[in-house]
Amino acid sequence: MWNKSKKDDLPARPEPAQTAVPNSAREAIPTSAYPNRRADEAVTRGGALIGKSLILTGKISGREDLLVDGRIEGDVDLPENKLTVGAGGHVQGSIRAREVVVFGTVHGNMEAVEKVEIKRNARVLGDMRTARPVIEEEAYFKGNIETVRAEPPKTGLQRAASEAPGQPALPAGAPAQIEPRSGEPRKG
């Protein structure tokens, strides 16, 4: 009975439509793209994850939490969400989020309405603007800290009103969008 997989007990279900992925491509995905999340980094439940082997170039924006264990070369804009840069993560660009937690490396300015937290062994070069700066002693930080008052969370109506005209609001939980850097060709 121990060898019997749970799958065998489940009723047959139609397979969802999938684009064909050649076996070679599947095998090429390194296991490191699915990192083990540490308890203190497991903040992005329901959010997005950029795995260890991924390198993204371009701007990222959206309305969900994001955990970066790979490398981002570009700005990150998650004004209502939390960005966590994991121990192996690297962001080269400016960051705007509700909250930023850094275990890895950030080269760029950070702006967070609520809090910026730089953990021990993290390395941050850039200025930060936040209501609550928290830097652990064994972190390396070089830059300016400017404290600002935390804004109360916006209601749905306020949020809609604050959207720039002509820019449709993303629904809550909408996936992060990646735009190529200016000057780089759009793919697809």
Add this chain to the structure above:
Amino acid sequence: MNVSPSRAAASLAGAAAAPDSRKSHGLQALVGSLQAGRPLHVLDFGGPVQDNIDFITDIVSGAGHRLYIDHLLHAYEYFFSAKEQEEGVFQAGRIEEFVASVMEFPDHSADAILIWDRLQFLPPQIAEALVARLHRILAPDAFLLALFRTDSSGADRAPYVCRIVDSQTLLLREQPPARRMQTFNPRTIQKLFQNYREVKFFVSRESLQEVLIRR
């Protein structure tokens, strides 16, 4: 904002050396100079210490006020090769390059500078170059606070982590690893800051000289 000594001491629990609390007249004067109603820029070269961040950002909170943080010794060790550090010999232009990399600020832009005991752990020629640069950065009449140990001449010592408890109390703790410490006495300190308007010495326990320098 005042951080209670018990809280600060508790946050140091587990540290190898017991923290040493002491009155700081230099800090008191420096903090007193910051009560201006305009955007302020404070530079702290001791590295990030949460109590100091809380204390200073509480004084200079609001739009336009900024606290700059860097760890001068880490920056030195990161910039110079192990050979350069060991031999204390630097090629032409290297020191200027280092000074520019750690102190890239407009002239007269800093309203206060906390350098703590960092100068004592740098080679003399680098300490001199940094002091000259700090003279340009510091606003007229603004203060610089430095600490010098007048004992253990020539010995290796661990630099202090300097924690601000309140506007007149510091909590000092040695943080390994030990580094080569340059010897200073009041005369050599005066000479180091000879271009500054005023150098004020405060008597402190255990051969620790607290020096408040006015630009």
